[in-house]
Structures are given as structure tokens and as C-alpha cells.
Amino acid sequence: MNTYNPYISLPGISPEEIAMLSQTTAGLSDAQKQSFYQIYVGKRKNPQEIMLFILFGFLGVAGLHKFLTGQTTLGVVYLFTAGLFFVGTVMDLINHQDITNQYNQKMAFDSLTITKTVI
DSSP states (O other): OOOOOOOGGSSSHHHHHHHHHHHHHHTHHHHHHHHHHHHHHHHOOHHHHHHHHHGGGGGGTHHHHHHTTTTTHHHHHHTTTHHTTTOOOOOOOOHHHHHHHHHHHHHHHHHHHHHHOOO
16 A cells, blocks of 8 residues: 655645545546646645735735735735735734635645546
8 A cells, every 4th residue: 555645745734734635636546646736736825925925915015815815806905905904914814824725725626626627
């Protein structure tokens, strides 16, 4: 039995994300898992990256993390309201891991759909 898990090498990966990815790829063949991994790695965001972009909100460029995670409308709102008057930026800083996990979960399901369509 192969116990090597390629997801462990991803920067900033949490045990919850590893469990979610293992569950998502449980029914895939080895070729599909390899394809899934390549697609997912290209779409995945690192929690430290998201935190860095949230911190830019305190320098006057709020909302960059919202654009990065595909929430364009909220990104524009944050940009023009200084991160909802910094309250939204502080809340997002506290919850940056959850924001990243939600985004990565969406990307895992997108990657799974692409993998099943292609292979």
C-alpha cells in the first residue's frame, strides 16, 4: 500500500485541508490523482499569502485578498471603504485561515470536476 501523500509538501497546508483532499480524491485512479494534484496546486492559495494581502489593507490598499479569492464585488467594496472602515480587514485577518480553507475547498471541487472531465 502506498502511504506517500503529496499534499504534505504544500506550503501552509493544514490537517483539515489534507483530510478534505484525501476524501475528495478517494475514488480516483492513480492517473486521476496525479492530474488532480497538478491542477489543484496551480489553483491553491497559501494561508500566509492571504494574510500578507490582508495586511496590505492597513497600508491603504484594502481588499486585495478578496480579489485574490475571487470575491470581486467585496474587493471593490473593501477598496472604496478602507476595508469596511478597517473592521472587515481586522475580522479577515483573524479569520484568514478559514478564508483560505474555503477558497481551497472550492478549488479542490473545481479541480475534481476538471479531472473527471478530462481523464
